[in-house]
Amino acid sequence: MAANAGEAAMLFDESRCAAAASARFSSWVLLDRMAYVADHTNATTHDRRRREIRFFAVEPLIIATHDQLVLLRAVIGPKNSCFYHEKYDFFIYRADSTNNWGAPSLQLLPHPGHSCFFVGVIHCDDGAAAADYIVAALRFDHKSGVYDLHRFHSKNVNWSTKALHPGPMEPSPGLTFFFHDTYKVITLGGGFMAWVDLWRGILLCNVLLDDPELHFIPLPPPLKADKELVGDARVFRDIAVVQGYIKFVEIQSYISDGWVAATWSRKITLDSWEGHWHKDCELHVSDISGSLPDLLGDEEATTPHLSLQSLCTGNPTISLHDYDVVYFLAKVHLRDNKSYVLAVNMRSKTLQGAACFGAERMVGMSFTYTQSRISHYLRNTPASKRRVAETRSQSWCEATRLRGKCQPTGSSSAKGMIILSAISAF
Incomplete structure (x- = not known):
């Protein structure tokens, strides 16, 4: 498991590089949501029409992923452009364009004509090799009281809008x-996409249908019945689709007594959304066995204060591979530039893995990374052992900007490589 870009080489010694050289990519990774710009190339670089750009006003943000597709949002222009959401552009990066490992590609989508915050991407036939996809956003129209479903279809290369009437809804808690x-957009299979309010519930519909219907699934009650639903829910909760189930996790901190976390699951039944949540596991930090310093290695083992109970812990992230594993972000102090990612098996109550994670670009426990299966679709090409290890750990995904308006102005410029860095799942 590696840290942000620029740190991978420091985290791999020669023996670990040799082992990684013969290994395949991880089937999934924790993907840093904030991309950045640098002059770097490798086998996953999309080098068609390479451009020079002068500046990025806002670092590209990873909005959603589905199989080999990555949806990015970025804005180029003066610094104040970041305050005008209608100026943001959307891009689709495809790690491989065919089922026989075609070249990576980057596509600039037509602008939807308005601001879109909660956007997802899905294949049109649930096949990873499918060429067609849909990008969808759900926005509530306060004037009409309906939800507008905005969809971009890669086959038609345009946006369309469909008004969805939610019907009678119970008052929120x-x-x-x-x-x-909405905090997060996930895909459930069969064309269903879900917009998740991590405090309250899930709005979902089949975005492949001409006339989709909205459905609502409430989330389990909070661990603390008197918990006030305020702040960024991503610090405390996460949701993901794992092995045919919707998995949900919550962590609650108790200043005098550490923290408690629990997971729930709900089977996905595409023909009916009736059902209930099943509580899978609950544990207290004091129940977890395993030594954090031992897992981090000799360099960190000399640090005396690395006990699980003493760390500020949050940002639970559900594993896409191991049904019972949840990743947690932890810091000694909230303002630290270095943090740790902890892999905890909720059922066996063990600390299965840990790694350092550079936190220079995050504030406190802010939402930093998300799950992605993009690494499964990256090509393993002949390279040095060290380069293979770096690629395996970081899953470099680079692409050049294609907008003609972003030509360099002046003598100072940098190559517009959009780099997505990832933390290999362990």
Whole structure:
């Protein structure tokens, strides 16, 4: 498991590089949501029409992934452009364009004509080798009281809008009316895409249908019944699709007594969304066996304060591979530039893995990385042992900007490589 770009080489010694050289890519990774710009190339670089650009006002943000597709959002222009969401552009990066490992590609999507915050991407036939995909956003229209489903279809190369009537909805917990604040967009299979309010519930519909219907699934009750639903829910909760189930996790911190975490699951039944959540596991930090310094290695083992109970812990992230594993972000102090990612098996109550993670670009426990299966679709090409290890750990995915308006101005410029760095799952 490696840290941010520029740190991978420091984290791999020669013996580990040799082992990685013969190994395949991980089937999934924790992908840093904030991309950045640098002059670097490798086998995953899309080098068609390489351009020079002068500046990025906002670092590219990874909005969603589905199989080999990555949806990015970025804006290029003066610094104040970041305050105008209608100026953001969307890009689709495809790690391989065919089922026989075609070349990576980057596509600039037509602008939807308005701001889109909660956007997902899905293959049109649930096949990883499918050429066609749909990008979808769900926005509530306060004037009409309906949800507008905005869709971009790669086959038609345009955006369309469909008004969806949610029907009668029960009031949200603590409110006298239904309220939905999307934090995350996930795909459930069969064309279904879900917009998740991590405090309250899931709005979902089949985006492949001409006339989709909205469905709502409430989330399990909070671990603390008196928990006020405020702040960034991603610090405390996460949701993902794993092995045919919707998995949900929550962590709650108790200043005087460490933290408690629990997981729930719900089987996905595409023909009916009736059902209930099943509580899988619950544990207290004091229940976890395993030594954090031992897992981190000799360099960190000399640090005396690395006990699980003493760390600030949050940002639970559900493993896409191991059904019972949840990753947690941990820091000694909230303002530290170095953090740790902990792999905890919730069922066996063991610390299965740990690694350092560079936190220079994050504030406190802010939402930093997300799950992705993109690494499964990256090609393993002949390279030095060290380069293979770096590629395996970071899953470099680079692409050049294609907008003609972003030509260099002046003598100072940098190559517009959009780099996505990832933390290899362990």
